Amino acid sequence: MPASARPAGVVVTAEEMRRALRRMAHEILERNEGADGLVLLGVPTRGVPLAERLATALGEIEGAPTPVGSLDVTLYRDDYARTGPKPLGRTALPVALDGRVVVLVDDVLYTGRTIRAAMDAVIDNGRPAAIQLAVLVDRGHRELPIRADFVGKNLPTAPDEEVRVHVTECDGADEVVLA
């Protein structure tokens, strides 16, 4: 779809999201020289379906399934004392993490605080060989020394803008909207 035909605010269409995830899958394979020893962990809510799609893509490319699960970070966040309790998401680890390469998957990378929490949560669950990070959108404005290994789209934003990733599983459509 040409850029002029996009609905207002849509910065990534369904087709572009599909291609970006496909490319990220290839990059993950290139970096790790295959899918052996990988495990993908999505951060709830929208990181989980994105991790599942990456796992499907890896499976199609490599011909063998890659384990995929979810990792809730709510109990590791640093804003509990400020903003109060948030509903807990599910943690489902498909395999033991010891010695594996854990690829964390999230929808938007912003301050980096969620990923800091996720790294602590991973380490409390085992001792992986390495932790890597895949995000659909990197919107900048980091508050911690964290960067993504695999990025679907770099999206320069102002702090008062809102980036919303929609996925069919949660929102009925695939798109990224800037509001």
Place this chain on the structure above:
Amino acid sequence: MNLTHLLSIHDLARDDVTTILDTAEGMTDLALRPIKKVPVLRGRTVCNLFYEDSTRTRISFELAAKRLSADVLNVSAKGSSVSKGESLKDTALTLQAMGVDAIVIRHWASGAARQLTGWVDAKVLNAGDGSHQHPTQALLDLFTMRQRLGRIEGLRVVVCGDIVHSRVARSLAQALALLGAEVTLVGPPTLLPPHPERWPVTISHDLDGLLGKADVLYLLRVQSERMREQHFPSVREYARIWGVDAQRLARLPEGAIVMHPGPMNRGIEIAADVADLHADVIAAQVTNGIAIRMSCLYLMLGGEA
């Protein structure tokens, strides 16, 4: 959800109960990990203030707080200034001055937990007050029923035994009614509540007639320590008429569960072989108690202190 204190099931709305149960669901994963601890309550202090003996409730609250990384103080009436005659108020003011964030209180007097809220800024969790309320026990029982039977709404729950002295029965009946279960209380007339019309329940004196349709048979301990008079002729007679043995158990439908809040009096309200046969559900109640108390502490101690 904004839970200031947890004093009585009566203070909770249906959605509050569901939130506590759902949050506890997320806490159960932790028990399966090698590192059973998360940092969320780091820097908070929880005081267990126990004026009555307790094994499982105190340990359960202590483990719950520790798994959330809170610091835990245990104060029991024995071995503290309480035995020198210090009043509840003065003990409370001492804890207040030391800056605790939450007080878990068990007390022999009904209403003690609510009274405490007037003297301290800390969040108060009632771990049993007299024969009044024991909300976390009711919540963990609901959690166990939902886990084992898949739902709470529409369940037929028979609560049998010493109802009148039981804070567990009072909290449980209110919580079950709130979530749409049907509760029947059964036991000797002397141990049933004097004003059953104030309870959201049906009353019966025919245990055997109820068993065929029960989803849950909930047995209560005969609380001799709270009895000031004779409520039944003899323990043997109680066991024969109200105790659950293998023969009674056979009347329960397939898939029904037997629950007991502990501590059990084997051979009185529950025969030893029945206790052993249903040990897994009774053990699940204990395990789930930790998750429920983690859930309550987590939901209560967030936000600006």
